[in-house]
Amino acid sequence: MGTVEGLISALRETCAGLPDKRRGKNSHYAMADIGLAAFSVFFIPSSTILAHQRHLAQGHGHGHSNCQTLFGITEIPSDNHIRDMLDPVPPEHFYPLFTPPVEVLEQGGGLTEFRRLDGHVLIAFDGTEYYRSAKLHCPRCSTRKRSGGTTEYFHSLVSATLVAPGHNRVVPLQPEFIVPQDGHDKQDCETLAARRWLAAHGPHYARLHPVYLGDDLYARQPICQAVQAVDGHFLFVCKPASHPTLQEYLTGVELPALAKKIKHGRQHFAYSYQWLCEVPLRDGPDALAVNWLMIEIRNAAGKITYRNSFITDLPVNRDTVIELAACGRARWKIENESFNTLKTKGYNLEHNFGHGKANLSAVLATLNLLAFAFHTAAELTHDLWRRAMTQAGARVRFFSRLREITAFLVFPSWLNLLQTLAFEAPPPVPP
Ligand SMILES: [Zn+2]
16 A cells, blocks of 8 residues: 555544534434545645536546545535534544654655754744634634724644755644633744643654754743753744843854855855854743854845844754754745645635634644645655656646546546556546
């Protein structure tokens, strides 16, 4: 069994065990069919896949569709039924499924590409809004006032993502949803969610020796300590301007420094680094001592093109500072990768299923991240998937081919579909 089939069959098992609110004879569609139908929309990814597959099953597919052959769905439920049945399901039910893609990578050697800083992996935290509307809302929406007195509704989550510098693939891990809490501002809510994530999942990922990445709002003692409590390390953006104690220590001392000339294409850049070890993160006797580092990049004209600073509990010196700065910068990858997908595709999805009243929005965001994790695992460990992608030339073109070809032809298996996309076998003959 290939990577894709294995991961989907693990998902089917989970979906079969989802809580079912129906009683008596109304339970026509199995929960497994309902969960997998929603997932297929993200995995193909296509907001029209279910409509196409219903059409195929009723027409020349003679009862068969790709929902059945590729996802093991016996009968395709309606969009309304999917919404009603998934709305009460807590998204946590899907969290164990984020483990198999990481295991697949570990076993298939795909994780070596993520190993940095002498055997560590990087897990980046980031707060992301995955739903925003001026109209449609639910009791779990966060709200904010817009100019003109209108209210905007939104949902956000803290994502945890395996990233690596110089590597354009990322692996989403379990999300943690940010729930509005009275008496806390937006930043509090995000950092509290990150601490819940660490408590829930940190021990599980400790075996990978993670270094957690985050922006300046994570560079606070309670989060640094929460990371260390689960045997992790931190490498957080830390602006001296928002850390006055640290700022004081950095002022008026001659900092250790390192300079390097680097060529990107035809352009020359000057990289300079500075650092200082054992600096208190905040005021007071119980302050955590951290190591601070800074990177500055100038182009040939002497103009600063990038500048950032970080704190970490890893040793900073001439031998490590370059790699640490590169890893700290890797955090920005996730904004370009998983969340563009989550935002654009996620917004699409609201059109299919509506907004729900309880968990729907969170369940769909979770399935979207899960599909993304499955894609990366397949891409890094599944030869045929990779050949099909190479044949398409680019990632987006691979997915548009997948979307188009499955709308018209029923493939007996993933093997057959991927062989067709890799041009190693002819497509099935339409009846
Ligand atoms: Zn809502």
